[in-house]
Amino acid sequence: MSRYLARKIVIYLLTFFVAVTIDWAIPRLMPGDPVSGLISRLQTDPTAAQEMHGYFTESFGLDQPLWKQYLNFWLGLAHGDLGPSIAYVGSSVSELIWAALPYTLALLVPAILLSYIAGNRIGAMAARRKVLDNTVLPVSYVLTATPYMWLALVLAYVLAFRWQIFPVSGAYDFSLQPEWTWEFARSFLSHWFLPFLTLFLVSFGGWAIGMRNLIIYELEADYANYLQALGAPNKLVRKYAYRNAVLPQMSGLALALGVVVGGALVTEIVFGYPGIGSLIITAIQNRDYFLLQGIFLFIIVGVLIANFIVDIAYVIVDPRTRTGLLGS
Amino acid sequence: MASRKKRRVGSLAVGALVVTVGAAAALLAGGAGAGPQSTAAVPRGDTLYTSGKQWGPYTNFNPLKPDYNTGVVGLVYETLFRYDPLKDRFLPWLASGGKWVGRNKYVVTMRLGVKWSDGKSLTPADVKFTFETQKYKGAQYGTMWKTGLQRITLSGRTVTFHFKGTPNYQEWDSNRYTVPIVARHIFKGYSAKEIVSGNASNTKKIVGTGPFRYGGGAGGSQTLQWVRRDGWWATKTYGMTMPMRYIVDIHNTSNTASLQNFLQSKIDLSNNFFPGIDKHVGGKIRTYYSKAPYMLAANTAWLVPNTTKKPLNDVAFRRALAESININRIVTADYQHIVSKANPTGLLPTWSKWIDQAQVKKLGFSYSISRAKARLSSNGYRDRNGDGFVEDKDGSSINLRLIVPKGWSDWETAIQIIADSAKDAGIKITPAYPDFNGLVEERNTGKFELAINNEKQIGNTPYTYYDYLFRLPILEQQTVSNFQRFTSARSWALTQQLNKIQSSSVKKAKKVHSQIQKVILQQLPAIPLWYNGMWAQYNTSVWTNFPSSTGNQATPSTWNGYINMTGIDALAKLKKK
Numbered sequence: 001m002s003r004y005l006a007r008k009i010v011i012y013l014l015t016f017f018v019a020v021t022i023d024w025a026i027p028r029l030m031p032g033d034p035v036s037g038l039i040s041r042l043q044t045d046p047t048a049a050q051e052m053h054g055y056f057t058e059s060f061g062l063d064q065p066l067w068k069q070y071l072n073f074w075l076g077l078a079h080g081d082l083g084p085s086i087a088y089v090g091s092s093v094s095e096l097i098w099a100a101l102p103y104t105l106a107l108l109v110p111a112i113l114l115s116y117i118a119g120n121r122i123g124a125m126a127a128r129r130k131v132l133d134n135t136v137l138p139v140s141y142v143l144t145a146t147p148y149m150w151l152a153l154v155l156a157y158v159l160a161f162r163w164q165i166f167p168v169s170g171a172y173d174f175s176l177q178p179e180w181t182w183e184f185a186r187s188f189l190s191h192w193f194l195p196f197l198t199l200f201l202v203s204f205g206g207w208a209i210g211m212r213n214l215i216i217y218e219l220e221a222d223y224a225n226y227l228q229a230l231g232a233p234n235k236l237v238r239k240y241a242y243r244n245a246v247l248p249q250m251s252g253l254a255l256a257l258g259v260v261v262g263g264a265l266v267t268e269i270v271f272g273y274p275g276i277g278s279l280i281i282t283a284i285q286n287r288d289y290f291l292l293q294g295i296f297l298f299i300i301v302g303v304l305i306a307n308f309i310v311d312i313a314y315v316i317v318d319p320r321t322r323t324g325l326l327g328s
Numbered sequence: 329m330a331s332r333k334k335r336r337v338g339s340l341a342v343g344a345l346v347v348t349v350g351a352a353a354a355l356l357a358g359g360a361g362a363g364p365q366s367t368a369a370v371p372r373g374d375t376l377y378t379s380g381k382q383w384g385p386y387t388n389f390n391p392l393k394p395d396y397n398t399g400v401v402g403l404v405y406e407t408l409f410r411y412d413p414l415k416d417r418f419l420p421w422l423a424s425g426g427k428w429v430g431r432n433k434y435v436v437t438m439r440l441g442v443k444w445s446d447g448k449s450l451t452p453a454d455v456k457f458t459f460e461t462q463k464y465k466g467a468q469y470g471t472m473w474k475t476g477l478q479r480i481t482l483s484g485r486t487v488t489f490h491f492k493g494t495p496n497y498q499e500w501d502s503n504r505y506t507v508p509i510v511a512r513h514i515f516k517g518y519s520a521k522e523i524v525s526g527n528a529s530n531t532k533k534i535v536g537t538g539p540f541r542y543g544g545g546a547g548g549s550q551t552l553q554w555v556r557r558d559g560w561w562a563t564k565t566y567g568m569t570m571p572m573r574y575i576v577d578i579h580n581t582s583n584t585a586s587l588q589n590f591l592q593s594k595i596d597l598s599n600n601f602f603p604g605i606d607k608h609v610g611g612k613i614r615t616y617y618s619k620a621p622y623m624l625a626a627n628t629a630w631l632v633p634n635t636t637k638k639p640l641n642d643v644a645f646r647r648a649l650a651e652s653i654n655i656n657r658i659v660t661a662d663y664q665h666i667v668s669k670a671n672p673t674g675l676l677p678t679w680s681k682w683i684d685q686a687q688v689k690k691l692g693f694s695y696s697i698s699r700a701k702a703r704l705s706s707n708g709y710r711d712r713n714g715d716g717f718v719e720d721k722d723g724s725s726i727n728l729r730l731i732v733p734k735g736w737s738d739w740e741t742a743i744q745i746i747a748d749s750a751k752d753a754g755i756k757i758t759p760a761y762p763d764f765n766g767l768v769e770e771r772n773t774g775k776f777e778l779a780i781n782n783e784k785q786i787g788n789t790p791y792t793y794y795d796y797l798f799r800l801p802i803l804e805q806q807t808v809s810n811f812q813r814f815t816s817a818r819s820w821a822l823t824q825q826l827n828k829i830q831s832s833s834v835k836k837a838k839k840v841h842s843q844i845q846k847v848i849l850q851q852l853p854a855i856p857l858w859y860n861g862m863w864a865q866y867n868t869s870v871w872t873n874f875p876s877s878t879g880n881q882a883t884p885s886t887w888n889g890y891i892n893m894t895g896i897d898a899l900a901k902l903k904k905k
Binding site: 055087176183 | 369370371372375377383384385387388390393395465466467468469470471474475521524525526527529543544545547548549550551553576578579581582585588589592594762763764765766768769772783803805807808
């Protein structure tokens with residue numbers, strides 16, 4: 001077990017190093033100088049503009065050679081410092097990300113977990129049940145093929161703008177400030193629902209189709225036939241099939257995380273949800289190297305951690321792996 | 329066994345879920361800007377909701393850094409004077425008066441009885457301190473110290489600014505109403521770096537002289553809340569009171585989301601750009617003018633030609649290009665009349681007293697395809713290969729790239745109209761849409777050919793426009809002015825000459841204005857197209873008596889720099905429905 005873990009950790013560290021290096025390089029490949037953009041937005045007077053250009057270039061450390069910037073980046077990272085934001089001069093990247101992260105997590109985690117659980121359950125039920133299969137399958141195909149942004153727009157238009165059941169945008173009512181009150185919690189939930197539903201529905205479709213196909217496959221496997229031949233009840237056979245089918249789905253979860261995170265970013269933008277997605281757009285538009293790096297770093301770390309958790313969970317769920325690892 | 333495992337996985341998932349939502353809620357409630365004074369929901373009837381200014385998070389509470397949060401200057405920090413662009417007059421504000429004594433001393437008399445929100449009195453020393461911070465490297469208003477301001481002295485209630493030689497009067501006038509006065513006892517605790525580029529975001533230290541104090545919201549929060557404070561000096565002096573207890577500014581995510589909230593009466597004053605708003609005007613939705621152009625003009629959109637590139641270096645070609653553009657079509661088809669065509673000098677309507685109209689009539693360009701064609705032909709630009717487009721004098725083909733930032737949809741449409749319209753005269757223009765920073769790079773380094781730009785805003789003097797058009801020397805990077813790299817020593821000398829004339833010397837100033845405008849009209853260093861609006865639409869479900877051309881005439885904007893014009897009057901005159 002410990003060798004397995006050690007090997008995994010080394011692989012994760014290596015992945016982290018490469019991903020972070022790419023993360024550092026990519027923003028710098030975009031055309032355009034972030035400081036000029038900043039000065040342009042500050043609308044300062046011409047004499048001050050020249051001076052500010054030098055001042056900001058220096059204070060962001062962009063006057064240093066690239067290798068030194070790269071080194072500084074790792075040094076900063078080691079101290080937990082993600083650098084200053086260029087788009088929002090004066091704020092640190094960590095400060096901006098911490099402000100936005102709770103919103104994104106509150107959307108992502110429930111959407112991923114609930115869609116996974118519900119998708120797998122419904123998919124498993126649909127397999128080999130004609131009526132259910134004929135409804136769940138086409139609906140799931142449509143859902144999984146729907147772009148996040150499009151579904152978000154449709155939900156926002158119908159449920160928020162036309163019928164006005166849910167609010168159009170934001171994370172809580174404009175009359176409130178975040179605090180521990182029922183009023184805020186109620187408002188937060190009603191604003192949270194549509195973006196959550198978007199993420200949930202699209203992911204749900206994928207899981208349901210996957211599970212339905214896997215169950216059918218498993219039910220045709222030799223062990224299932226054998227069990228049936230022994231006269232085991234259908235319920236028991238399906239239970240075993242489910243346990244086997246869940247394994248590839250779990251690997252799928254690790255692979256799908258990146259896509260869901262991407263989807264969450266787009267969904268946030270449609271609903272004006274003040275999470276990482278909205279932040280990333282500003283960072284890109286303003287060539288904010290540090291902010292972009294910081295956000296991607298969070299996404300990298302988040303996806304790696306989630307993958308790691310899935311790896312561990314795999315061991316827990318699959319007795320064969322566990323037995324293999326224990327060497328018995 | 330199996331079902332127990334499954335239950336274990338299930339409960340693991342539910343546990344993770346609860347932890348995440350709980351942690352997110354804790355972070356939200358604790359970190360993302362719960363203000364110390366924030367209480368339950370603000371009552372709708374006591375709250376003015378605004379939007380359209382804030383596109384980034386509410387991080388910057390530093391009035392001396394120009395991208396400050398909505399209302400920081402105007403609602404909290406105030407200026408010595410205000411400027412009313414609609415009536416062209418300065419209004420004494422924290423200063424009770426100010427005048428030039430001799431040629432190069434400007435003496436400000438401070439108002440008595442003004443108190444900071446922490447109870448301390450505003451003193452002349454605060455003013456001296458504020459202006460002296462602008463000596464720091466990179467400071468926003470630093471130009472005054474480099475172009476004549478030498479020292480500041482205090483005596484009783486007066487603050488005297490000493491200049492060397494003839495002061496830059498026009499620039500100084502801008503400083504009078506744009507430099508926000510900060511409390512010395514608070515800001516002396518900040519380093520030079522913090523003052524120039526910091527956020528001064530400790531909410532306990534947001535201490536101003538204005539009618540509002542900090543209420544809640546900061547960083548990534550989606551609103552910023554200001555709460556009316558008692559004891560605002562202007563109540564006693566001018567009888568001004570703020571009818572709303574709260575001003576809640578809403579962070580913009582997109583103009584579409586803002587429009588939906590606005591139409592659902594969740595926003596009272598929106599300074600967003602809403603294409604097609606003309607169709608909603610009437611009933612509860614109002615604008616400054618009840619018909620076209622609906623909005624006041626805030627700035628001029630110019631077609632900026634790179635005058636270092638062929639054939640844009642030829643004034644005859646620039647003029648033909650100007651004549652080939654059907655600006656009316658942009659106004660009608662693209663903007664549905666919510667903007668209006670610019671004067672050929674490019675000067676805003678509020679500066680009409682400085683425009684030499686007779687000269688404009690004589691020298692100004694106007695749309696005429698036939699005239700453009702004739703001009704091109706007589707200057708050697710002919711279609712030699714029969715492709716419908718003229719070639720340069722040496723026979724080489726012309727294909728001008730016209731750029732606007734990606735996603736600025738009204739401008740994207742505008743340049744398509746320009747390209748279509750220039751085509752009729754035989755000028756080939758290809759529209760292109762690089763993203764904002766890419767565009768800035770091309771523009772600042774002089775790699776571009778044609779661009780649209782509107783960066784100079786309404787203000788007290790057209791001097792800022794002339795500076796924008798003619799400033800010399802041309803540097804490797806042109807960051808805020810003379811993007812077209814137009815080199816005319818005479819024009820720049822005239823601009824500087826104007827800077828040293830007081831606006832009160834109307835006759836003298838007018839003469840120079842007229843000379844400068846002659847250059848604009850004849851040389852077309854940039855081609856003025858239309859006036860971009862001071863976008864402002866009002867939803868009158870809760871508040872009424874918003875600024876209008878027929879009633880309360882004031883700048884209806886929460887954009888930075890507008891509350892310290894007459895935006896504060898606009899707010900004070902609102903009435904509860």
